[in-house]
Amino acid sequence: QKEVEQDPGPLSVPEGAIVSLNCTYSNSAFQYFMWYRQYSRKGPELLMYTYSSGNKEDGRFTAQVDKSSKYISLFIRDSQPSDSATYLCAMSARLTGGGNKLTFGTGTQLKVEL
Amino acid sequence: DAGVIQSPRHEVTEMGQEVTLRCKPISGHNSLFWYRQTMMRGLELLIYFNNNVPIDDSGMPEDRFSAKMPNASFSTLKIQPSEPRDSAVYFCASSIPPGLTNTGELFFGEGSRLTVL
Numbered sequence: 359q360k361e362v363e364q365d366p367g368p369l370s371v372p373e374g375a376i377v378s379l380n381c382t383y384s385n386s387a388f389q390y391f392m393w394y395r396q397y398s399r400k401g402p403e404l405l406m407y408t409y410s411s412g413n414k415e416d417g418r419f420t421a422q423v424d425k426s427s428k429y430i431s432l433f434i435r436d437s438q439p440s441d442s443a444t445y446l447c448a449m450s451a452r453l454t455g456g457g458n459k460l461t462f463g464t465g466t467q468l469k470v471e472l
Numbered sequence: 473d474a475g476v477i478q479s480p481r482h483e484v485t486e487m488g489q490e491v492t493l494r495c496k497p498i499s500g501h502n503s504l505f506w507y508r509q510t511m512m513r514g515l516e517l518l519i520y521f522n523n524n525v526p527i528d529d530s531g532m533p534e535d536r537f538s539a540k541m542p543n544a545s546f547s548t549l550k551i552q553p554s555e556p557r558d559s560a561v562y563f564c565a566s567s568i569p570p571g572l573t574n575t576g577e578l579f580f581g582e583g584s585r586l587t588v589l
Contacts, residue, residue, distance in 0.1 A: 390576070401563055401580030446515065450576070459528065460578060464514030
């Protein structure tokens, strides 16, 4: 079983739709929860970050963490064609020697159609 | 400011050849990560350096893979000999450790797309 499970999609929605992306995880040591966005032929970029259960909102994006269920979500409101990308959930635990080790989901490919 | 710089962006080589991928992290970042990305397995951590010292290389697939970080501004990932199953996009990322005022965010380069024929 993978430490982080994410539905790869692809997911296709019309412009303006609400998008829900989800990940589950098995490692209770994960402390930080992130969503990265990756455009085609680019490196991933941090989109949202949280370290506690609950919701965090940033513009059209809301990140939700439920540690008791080991489940995280990313909601995109009023989706735009520019949101078309692959969304990767990532979780981290502290590494011996300092720093964090990020474990990524496989990513969900999203396409927002005009 | 320049981000993480990787070279080459694309590499096509034949099975058995040596491949060297290069990375320049963001100045001031003391952690460096090498990831491999494939459709089937997603992003996999290969090796992690902290202050130029390899800390965790448990993700390196086998002895054909090696990584070095001779100084704070340069790292290499070498595959010798290369095999078709090594075909993937290899990403380098750098960060500063998480603390009170930062998240330990990873900053990724644009990747090196490797094709082994």
